[in-house]
Amino acid sequence: MNAIEIEALTKHYTTGFWRPRPYPALDGLTLSVAPGEVFGFLGPNGAGKTTTLKLLMQLIYPTSGHASILGKPVGDIAVKQRVGYLPEQPYFYDYLTAEELLEYFAALFGASAAAARQRASGLLDDVGIGGERRVQLRKFSKGMLQRVGIAQALINEPEIVFLDEPMSGLDPLGRREIRELILRLRDRGCTVFFSSHVLADAEALCSRVAVMANGRLSATGRLSDLVAFHVRGWELVVSGLPDTALEHARSLGHVVRATKLGEGRYALELPLSPAPDRTLAEMIGQGARLVSLNPVRDTLEDFFVQQVAASKPRTSAEVA
């Protein structure tokens, strides 16, 4: 049984007051996520990622199509016991403290008062909220709210977690903490479905990804399958390179592009052939010193940009 099963899911909004037209926020999405996967749901803003998540949480109702979580149709109350959700830019009851909020949610899951308190306290430790937990949420910064958001998504030890832009609002330290958290969840066997437009996170965490553009699914599959990790060139960084040597290499076509980093220090883009060690040897012969030599591969970002460019925009008939 798949953790998430989505079939031809479509959501049309009507826009326009005088002549209402349907706006396809999501158009025929078919997708499945296996249990235990960390699945990256990628795409630019307006691609339909948040719409999909809202449909999965039954905050909105589909125009057509079907989705199920853990084998049961979306919205099933029993399934909600095993699910966690963090919306984009979360807002919580600002008159409650962080502690009270988590205890409230824990109680909604049926935890006793004591168990709720314990669970809340543990999670707050995990996400790095210390003494502020007794302060009313109205005084929390964006980053702290994001941490509270993650804590409330995990309050019931869910089997599957939906995160909408989990890294937003966090400083680099916070982002690293969340990355580690997601990896810990994966190790525990939790399925993680998260949407993001920050590709570096996806590259670091996901086993499979889907790329959305203009309301449609553009591509989906294992990361390694989608992005051909073939080398298309080399990046050579040298210091102490005399200008004459650089001109010579350029004229021979051994250097495609040169970026000056400082006096005699260059980042050079080398073609696939001749083999870079030959070009390097020549430069060393002229007095240069090696700083670094790295292969240049297609990244997820290249793939992403390609996909989005290739995807058909929503036609003018569709958009009001």
Add this chain to the structure above:
Amino acid sequence: MRTIRLVAVNVFKESVRDKILYNLVIFAVLMISTSYLIGQLTGGQDVKIIKDLGLASISIFGLLISVFIGIGLVWKEVEKRSIYTLLSKPIRRGEFVVGKYVGLVLTLVINVAVMTVAFYAVVGYMGWAAPENVRAAFPSPAADPAMLKAVALIMIELMLVTAIALFFSTFSTPFLSAMLTVGLWVIGHFNDDLRNLGSYVGSSTAVWLGKALYYVLPNFAAFDVKAQAVYGQPVPMGYVGLTALYGLTYVAFVLVGAVTIFSRRDFK
């Protein structure tokens, strides 16, 4: 059930931490006390005036709470998006709406209770402090327990206004909800005139319309037994019972409507 209770307790917590509530209660208590001073200036009629003012204050302040908090009950959560996280937990949309309602009613009950106690304290004192001959002339005792019937019906009236405000709050902005709720309350008070619309306005459409609206729109005038309470006129328990039953049935009707609307909507 459990979820309804949890949501209700949260609403109560919010209204307690929202300082508006304190101000209203203090103001109402102050109002009742100052009416005591007014009473001093109008010799003889003071107990009647204070009873009038006291019951009216309980009604008006309760109404303010019902409307001003009621119109935001659901709307605020949708607008601020706190509804997103809440509905991802194992709680049905209907339980959420009912929980909100119960929470506000709980707040109202406490408020009305506090105001009633203050009210009885004031009239009780006035009755005790009045000279014997003046006291003998009262149409009914100063701290007349029969006035509780008026308070009970005021409570039911508030429950109905709250339900209506909550209903509008499930799909409409606060300003519009306030106008509609207050509008219905005002029309509901002129219920008798609706019934007699035919004799004011000539056309037969008016007669039919007046009668139809008379049966359908909430009859708030029936909850108003303040005049009877003040004059010591008997209000039979049968009257209180029927009117209370009417009020509660209407509350159920409105709540079912609110739950139905709320269950079907998209949260953009």
Add this chain to the structure above:
Amino acid sequence: MRSAIALIVLFAGVVGLQAAQAQRPPLGLPQGATGNVLYVRSAEFMKRAALSYDAIVADAYWIRAVQHYGGTKIANNAGSRASNKQYDLLYPLLDLTTSLDPYFDVAYRFGAVFLAEPYPAGAGRADQAIALLQKGLRAQPQKWQLAEDIGFVNYWWVHDYTQAAGWFNRAGDMPGSPNWLKPLAAVTLAQGGNRDSSRRLWTEIRDHSDYDWLKNQARFRLSQLDAMDEIDILTRAVDAYRARAGAPPRNWLDLVRAGLLRGIPVDPERHILQLNPETGKVTLAADSPLNPLPDTEPPA
């Protein structure tokens, strides 16, 4: 659809219970108590409280005054129910209306008619009517309609014909006043209370008034005067019969047979007039809408 069924059932419950409430007897109030309380009676206070919205607040009070009058009247007409409602809020409401808006002419004229009219059709307070009208004259000293109304109240309800004549005269002096006021003043002074001068007053009001309800009042009064004329004629016929026959007639047919009458007499509202065979007195039918006839003859 469970919710649809629930809604229908509950709606039926609501309508049914409302019908039940409609059937029960209304709660009573002690004799003379007003169901409504006017918390603010001071016009001065209200003028300040209304800020810049005097006109609208005046309108609101005017509507309330009309509602109060109409509602009380309907309740009293309803007969068996608690029908001792009073018009005691009418003057304060009209007073508030006109204090907020001194040019609210219809309020003065409404007050002139319905404050003075005796209970149960009106408040029976001619003094309040006159006070209201005089207040209006303080704001608009040259408004002849207000002076004419004071004259009218004095004439018709207070029976002070000297005062009435004085006011008709003053009204006649004001700019824009109709030219029948001065002659009316003279007639009133000369034979005040006389049916002719009353008829003249009401005819002028009927022909020249801008308010329908005032015109209707005038038509009604004129019908009453016609009825009184008829009664006089019939009384003379009865007396003639008595003189001739030595005994009062038993019924109208006697008079018809005696040639003193052409047919069964009816009043202007088509109700048959009544003859009392013992006293020979002619009166209106008890159910005639022209009852009670006004008393215009000066007290003996």
